[in-house]
Amino acid sequence: xxxxxxxxxxxxxxxxxxxxxxxxxxxxxxxxxxxxxxxxxxxxxxxxxxxxxxxxxxxxxxxxxxxxxxxxxxxxxxxxxxxxxxxxxxxxxxxxxxxxxxxxxxxxxxxxxxxxxxxxxxxxxxxxxxxxxxxxxxxxxxxxxxxxxxxxxxxxxxxxxxxxxxxxxxxxxxxxxxxxxxxxxxxxxxxxxxxxxxxxxxxxxxxxxxxxxxxxxxxxxxxxxxxxxxxxxxxxxxxxxxxxxxxxxxxxxxxxxxxxxxxxxxxxxxxxxxxxxxxxxxxxxxxxxxxxxxxxxxxxxxxxxxxxxxxxxxx
Amino acid sequence: xxxxxxxxxxxxxxxxxxxxxxxxxxxxxxxxxxxxxxxxxxxxxxxxxxxxxxxxxxxxxxxxxxxxxxxxxxxxxxxxxxxxxxxxxxxxxxxxxxxxxxxxxxxxxxxxxxxxxxxxxxxxxxxxxxxxxxxxxxxxxxxxxxxxxxxxxxxxxxxxxxxxxxxxxxxxxxxxxxxxxxxxxxxxxxxxxxxxxxxxxxxxxxxxxxxxxxxxxxxxxxxxxxxxxxxxxxxxxxxxxxxxxxxxxxxxxxxxxxxxxxxxxxxxxxxxxxxxxxxxxxxxxxxxxxxxxxxxxxxxxxxxxxxxxxxxxxxxxxxxxxxxxxxxxxxxxxxxxxxxxxxxxxxxxxxxxxxxxxxxxxxxxxxxxxxxxxxxxxxxxxxxxxxxxxxxxxxxxxxxxxxxxxxxxxxxxxxxxxxxxxxxxxxxxxxxxxxxxxxxxxxxxxxxxxxxxxxxxxxxxxxxxxxxxxxxxxxxxxxxxxxxxxxxxxxxxxxxxxxxxxxxxxxxxxxxxxxxxxxxxxxxxxxxxxxxxxxxxxxxxxxxxxx
Numbered sequence: 001x002x003x004x005x006x007x008x009x010x011x012x013x014x015x016x017x018x019x020x021x022x023x024x025x026x027x028x029x030x031x032x033x034x035x036x037x038x039x040x041x042x043x044x045x046x047x048x049x050x051x052x053x054x055x056x057x058x059x060x061x062x063x064x065x066x067x068x069x070x071x072x073x074x075x076x077x078x079x080x081x082x083x084x085x086x087x088x089x090x091x092x093x094x095x096x097x098x099x100x101x102x103x104x105x106x107x108x109x110x111x112x113x114x115x116x117x118x119x120x121x122x123x124x125x126x127x128x129x130x131x132x133x134x135x136x137x138x139x140x141x142x143x144x145x146x147x148x149x150x151x152x153x154x155x156x157x158x159x160x161x162x163x164x165x166x167x168x169x170x171x172x173x174x175x176x177x178x179x180x181x182x183x184x185x186x187x188x189x190x191x192x193x194x195x196x197x198x199x200x201x202x203x204x205x206x207x208x209x210x211x212x213x214x215x216x217x218x219x220x221x222x223x224x225x226x227x228x229x230x231x232x233x234x235x236x237x238x239x240x241x242x243x244x245x246x247x248x249x250x251x252x253x254x255x256x257x258x259x260x261x262x263x264x265x266x267x268x269x270x271x272x273x274x275x276x277x278x279x280x281x282x283x284x285x286x287x288x289x290x291x292x293x294x295x296x297x298x299x300x301x302x303x304x305x306x307x308x309x310x311x312x313x314x315x
Numbered sequence: 316x317x318x319x320x321x322x323x324x325x326x327x328x329x330x331x332x333x334x335x336x337x338x339x340x341x342x343x344x345x346x347x348x349x350x351x352x353x354x355x356x357x358x359x360x361x362x363x364x365x366x367x368x369x370x371x372x373x374x375x376x377x378x379x380x381x382x383x384x385x386x387x388x389x390x391x392x393x394x395x396x397x398x399x400x401x402x403x404x405x406x407x408x409x410x411x412x413x414x415x416x417x418x419x420x421x422x423x424x425x426x427x428x429x430x431x432x433x434x435x436x437x438x439x440x441x442x443x444x445x446x447x448x449x450x451x452x453x454x455x456x457x458x459x460x461x462x463x464x465x466x467x468x469x470x471x472x473x474x475x476x477x478x479x480x481x482x483x484x485x486x487x488x489x490x491x492x493x494x495x496x497x498x499x500x501x502x503x504x505x506x507x508x509x510x511x512x513x514x515x516x517x518x519x520x521x522x523x524x525x526x527x528x529x530x531x532x533x534x535x536x537x538x539x540x541x542x543x544x545x546x547x548x549x550x551x552x553x554x555x556x557x558x559x560x561x562x563x564x565x566x567x568x569x570x571x572x573x574x575x576x577x578x579x580x581x582x583x584x585x586x587x588x589x590x591x592x593x594x595x596x597x598x599x600x601x602x603x604x605x606x607x608x609x610x611x612x613x614x615x616x617x618x619x620x621x622x623x624x625x626x627x628x629x630x631x632x633x634x635x636x637x638x639x640x641x642x643x644x645x646x647x648x649x650x651x652x653x654x655x656x657x658x659x660x661x662x663x664x665x666x667x668x669x670x671x672x673x674x675x676x677x678x679x680x681x682x683x684x685x686x687x688x689x690x691x692x693x694x695x696x697x698x699x700x701x702x703x704x705x706x707x708x709x710x711x712x713x714x715x716x717x718x719x720x721x722x723x724x725x726x727x728x729x730x731x732x733x734x735x736x737x738x739x740x741x742x743x744x745x746x747x748x749x750x751x752x753x754x755x756x757x758x759x760x761x762x763x764x765x766x767x768x769x770x771x772x773x774x775x776x777x778x779x780x781x782x783x784x785x786x787x788x789x790x791x792x793x794x795x796x797x798x799x800x801x802x803x804x805x806x807x808x809x810x811x812x813x814x815x816x817x818x819x820x821x822x823x824x825x826x827x828x829x830x831x832x833x834x835x836x837x838x839x840x841x842x843x844x845x846x847x848x849x850x851x852x853x854x855x856x857x858x859x860x861x862x
Contacts, residue, residue, distance in 0.1 A: 020697070027692060042656050
């Protein structure tokens with residue numbers, strides 16, 4: 001398979017993709033042949049037996065039991081082939097290899113929080129995995145139902161707020177692969193997507209060992225600007241004063257008096273911003289719904305400091 | 316053969332008919348005549364279809380380009396929710412049974428009316444009340460849960476979900492009463508000379524539909540009541556925050572909504588059995604296979620709801636069972652397709668507008684059915700689940716299937732219902748636009764989906780842009796076709812040629828009364844010499860056959 005995939009399917013980048021695609025194309029060609037046969041008959045009859053003046057009516061049989069039994073039994077047998085093949089492939093997707101690395105993925109409105117084994121802070125909308133290694137994904141949700149989908153791996157599973165679900169995959173190619181939420185989850189459902197980044201074993205180990213935080217000499221506000229995007233604040237908060245998004249804009253926020261849903265107001269200072277990241281529903285701004293998930297565990301203390309410094313610059 | 320000529324085109328005057336026997340709005344609003352109630356349903360569901368269609372055009376317009384095109388994500392989510400709710404509950408479920416079924420079914424079994432005419436009128440008003448509730452839900456803030464109302468998303472939404480749920484609860488009763496009425500009518504008011512197997516297949520389809528309406532719709536009522544109870548009283552049935560189970564809601568919902576798919580498609584299949592025989596002057600091929608497949612679909616349709624939940628933490632074992640049964644239910648539909656195609660063999664095929672929609676049905680419904688195989692195959696479904704592939708699949712079944720059959724039925728019975736002929740050429744042209752527009756719109760969505768674009772997406776990645784644009788262009792062609800069809804049909808109400816009793820030379824009993832029929836359907840019930848598909852008798856000079 002080439003890098004762009006086929007006309008109908010995306011590229012194959014996991015161990016299960018080839019078998020699923022083979023079944024897909026088996027069904028496709030079976031259907032294409034059946035469709036052409038039936039439609040061919042239809043168009044042929046349509047042309048040949050079109051009503052013409054002066055052509056006398058000739059009765060013809062309107063029943064043929066052997067024929068009818070044939071076109072009942074043959075499709076049924078073909079469908080049974082598809083059933084068994086599909087079920088086998090499905091079981092392959094459900095039996096996780098015992099040596100799999102276990103990631104935890106939490107869906108929240110509207111981001112994916114990914115915990116990598118051995119890494120203390122979670123990443124947002126980004127999952128870094130080693131190539132040729134079975135990865136088990138323990139899925140859960142903080143609020144409504146989400147569904148984790150990586151088209152190039154041909155895997156998908158719903159995430160629930162009251163139970164764990166699991167899935168697994170083994171990437172066979174390095175690179176970046178889109179991941180989506182496929183269970184409708186509210187206003188910004190279509191923004192709940194990210195990347196699975198597949199690295200070689202060596203690159204992956206290097207990534208694990210890296211200090212992913214801010215360099216000592218880096219400007220906090222500048223680092224905060226990066227976090228604003230990478231931690232998906234930008235999904236719901238604008239920086240140009242536009243109010244079309246789900247949350248209040250950050251422009252001119254610092255130092256202002258914010259009116260809250262309960263009628264009181266609050267001065268926007270460091271502590272208010274910190275609280276809004278960790279306990280977003282403690283003080284909800286008037287005119288907005290309290291839908292922001294908590295970022296506890298997603299942001300280090302330094303991250304919070306840098307984000308506050310960045311918000312200060314948005315005057 | 317003088318008798319045949321009279322049988323084919325009886326000269327029946329219709330100076331006094333159901334349309335002009337009484338006059339004034341009040342005479343319509345208080346009518347007990349199944350034909351008038353059918354007509355009121357026809358206009359009402361067509362209005363719902365046009366509103367739902369405009370919402371569909373708005374959806375496609377927003378998806379013309381990635382990011383915001385014309386509306387916010389919040390508005391978009393409300394628009395696609397409303398499109399689904401209107402099309403399913405206000406249009407497609409009542410469309411063929413309540414409009415065409417009401418008009419045609421009593422006629423073809425030789426009855427004067429349905430068994431409970433007052434209940435029939437009540438069903439219509441219940442539909443109106445349900446429709447008003449959905450409008451209230453829109454005014455009080457709208458609903459953005461999708462037509463599926465999945466918990467806990469729907470529980471977290473504002474109060475409008477309750478209004479919408481109440482509307483659907485009420486609409487359900489309209490559906491139940493119609494089904495009940497039709498079942499009793501077919502059992503009790505069928506002319507003694509018309510045996511079960513002398514009934515047109517349209518009646519068999521309506522019968523199967525009525526069974527599902529009566530048995531499945533109460534589950535929908537229970538579901539929305541529990542949802543309302545959960546929202547108002549915080550009981551803890553579906554809401555995980557209170558110890559409830561969101562998957563339970565999906566079971567409830569699909570236990571109605573999968574059989575409901577057959578409430579939507581079975582009547583369409585019934586219409587096709589009528590139109591394909593009438594326009595090709597051929598007896599239906601394999602009457603009993605087609606009749607029993609309707610009943611098989613009605614029964615098996617109850618056993619496959621779990622195939623909507625292959626990724627909903629269902630156990631591997633139940634997933635396997637549901638996949639197996641899903642393939643099983645495909646067979647009766649396949650049988651029907653083969654039988655309809657075989658009916659054309661050695662026929663005398665007239666390519667009227669009604670026939671063109673019938674052939675469009677065969678073409679599009681075949682694609683709809685075949686693409687269902689992809690979704691029934693478990694490992695392939697994991698990839699395709701909740702992508703645009705599913706959107707394309709059910710539009711091929713629902714619109715390519717039911718709506719094409721509905722249009723075929725409207726054009727076929729238009730002379731009988733209105734007493735006027737529609738303009739043939741412009742209607743054929745509109746049919747062509749609908750067919751082309753539909754395929755451009757939805758064929759592309761199969762590819763968008765199999766390439767990985769999830770459904771219910773307001774925004775999408777650049778790689779999906781060309782196909783989405785193509786799909787939006789298609790929606791404009793489709794919209795133009797529907798518009799031309801609507802205008803020309805309305806035009807024909809006043810300006811169309813007057814119809815004779817049997818303009819198609821069809822064999823059904825409904826063509827042996829005036830166009831339009833008198834108040835109680837027949838001045839005098841004609842002698843029933845032949846079955847509803849006995850073209851060998853009418854045109855071939857053979858002895859009349861009974862099934």
